[in-house]
Amino acid sequence: xxxxxxxxxxxxxxxxxxxxxxxxxxxxxxxxxxxxxxxxxxxxxxxxxxxxxxxxxxxxxxxxxxxxxxxxxxxxxxxxxxxxxxxxxxxxxxxxxxxxxxxxxxxxxxxxxx
Numbered sequence: 001x002x003x004x005x006x007x008x009x010x011x012x013x014x015x016x017x018x019x020x021x022x023x024x025x026x027x028x029x030x031x032x033x034x035x036x037x038x039x040x041x042x043x044x045x046x047x048x049x050x051x052x053x054x055x056x057x058x059x060x061x062x063x064x065x066x067x068x069x070x071x072x073x074x075x076x077x078x079x080x081x082x083x084x085x086x087x088x089x090x091x092x093x094x095x096x097x098x099x100x101x102x103x104x105x106x107x108x109x110x111x112x113x114x
Contacts, residue, residue, distance in 0.1 A: 064109030
C-alpha cells in the first residue's frame with residue numbers, strides 16, 4: 001500500500017467515526033501530496049507496503065499539525081483549523097506551507113506513533 005492509499009484508508013476510517021475534518025485532511029493529502037518540502041519527501045519515500053497504514057502515518061501527520069495549532073506555532077494554520085471553516089484550497093495551501101516552513105517541528109512527529 002502506498003502512502004496515498006494509506007491516507008485514503010485513514011479517510012475511510014475517519015468517515016465511519018464521523019470525523020469530517022480528518023476525512024477532509026486525509027483526502028487532501030491523498031490527492032495533493034507532492035514533492036517539494038522535507039515533510040512531503042519523507043511521506044513520499046515511505047516504504048510502499050502496508051506498513052504506512054499500520055504505522056498510522058496519516059495520524060502522525062495530523063497529530064503534528066494539530067500540535068502546531070495548539071501551540072500556536074503557525075497563525076495561518078490556526079486560522080485554517082477547526083472550528084474555522086476554509087476552502088480545501090486554502091486548507092491545503094496552509095498545510096503545504098507549514099510542511100515547508102515548519103519541517104523541523106513536523107518531522108520528529110513522523111518518527112513516533114500517535
